[in-house]
Amino acid sequence: MASSGAPTLRQQRLGFELRKLRENAGLSSTAAASLVGVNQAHMSRIEAGRYAVSAERVRLFARAYTCTDQDLIDALAGMTGRRVRGWWEEYRDILPAGALDLAELEHHSSAMRIASVIHIPGLLQTADHARALFLGVFPPLTPPEVEHRVSHRIKRQAVLYPEQSVQLSAVVHEAALRMGVGGPAVARLQYKHLIEMSARESITVRVIPFGAGTFPGSGQPIVYFSGPVTQLDTVQLDTDHGSEFLDSTAHLAKYRMVLDRLDSCALGPAESRDLIARIEQDI
Template identity: 45%
Template sequence: MPLRREPTLRQRRLGTEMRKMRELAGLGGSQLARALGLAPTQVTQMETGKIGVSAERLRTVAAACSCSNTPLIDALAEMAVERRKGWWEEYRGTVSSDLLDLAELEETATRLIAYTITFVPGLLQTDAYAASVFARAIPPLPQHEVDVRMEFRMKRQQIIRPNGVPYRAFIHEAALRMQFSGPKVLAEQLEALIRHSETPEASIRAVPFDIESLPGPSENFIYAEGAAPELDSVQIDTTHNSLILDSPAPLASYREILDRMASVALSEEESRDFIRQIKKEIESKHG
């Protein structure tokens, strides 16, 4: 079987979870290989997503590692038999692997929770707002790259639809007031947020400046829930790239952050009124 040149995010995650099983069982790669009747290199290739794993092999690995977490094993078995290519694969070689991984993470999540402090979440951005965000990149992006990123983002936004991935967003007041291309673009973006908030597909809650303390980090992030809690992920925006975390400790930390965020953010109805007020202020000041 030829090795995969570029394993997808899910293929790599399946391998990572198999490695976690092995390590929790206190087994080395060579020990697991002997138990399975494989060469040690095959175990390494499975754990890096370089070769495929059948559902039967996955369950054999789980048994060899004495893993009794049935929901996790079942979810991993489903991942093992996935064969369809996502729409984002059409962009491989055109956009960065970080963006491909983000699109795959969003499409395969059971629920998405976003928190932003510098700009409106990408899945809720209008065309004009997104274009203005891309235009602020340093160094400047070539126009053809802006165009493909715009197209890619608009396709990502299609997950917010009836029967799509449930979406929840906490948006800090700083992001609601940040202007990337003037008051008109921002006012239109705020109006779009209000419309989104009135649909059952999206829950939008504002985090105002005057809360007692900010219960979260200073970076934007997306918490993607998986088919089992162990398969959750956190995607974090950084200055130069995107990080995806899946270790238990950071997942637990971000779950706590979101629980605290939910306790201090405005309600959905209060958030709509809050966004309307900011929009009114901007239009009054710059009208």
């Protein structure tokens, strides 16, 4: 069953992981295709994420590649089938593909770790705060473009609520809090929202104060998505040219260490809420 349209990030990841299993087994694409009973062109489309595969076919691949990691096999089988039309699909052809990939990653993630120096993480922004940010981008967005981005950002936040309630750990620098985005009224509501969200059992917000000194990863927002198994984790970096997604073993290990270091620089949750409250009083 062929996939319709361009493959999503999730479909591409499944194909990549199947290719990695094949290469680890020392098999060429042609040899592997023969083992599982497909032609080489079909195999190439599967590994590119352009052809949907069943859970049974994934398990067949795993046996052919002598993979014995049952947790990984089960996780890959869980990624099969046709593209799930999540709510984010309504924004296809309206927003950049990276925005849809981000929403899909959040939807399927079991936990997220976020670090941001310049901005409050999107999952913790109020609509007015997000709107003020989008009104300031360059080149300027049209009013409908701004509202599409705001509504997409707010809908992403559904993962934080009881029906799904992904575990979220966010480290934010004091600089992001003192930006005063949108003016005093917008900023005050944003601070109150941060304090309220940080009191939820599934959410931890910690602040790195100005006095913490230097630390790694200070110039770039980082999001670490936990998959069903560690091998399927993903890192997202926010760049001027859009989202960059990383999933190599080396990258995952690097950013886990970076996030651990950032955690060590941050105040505890209660102290962080106190600091946010003091900043609210200062404006």
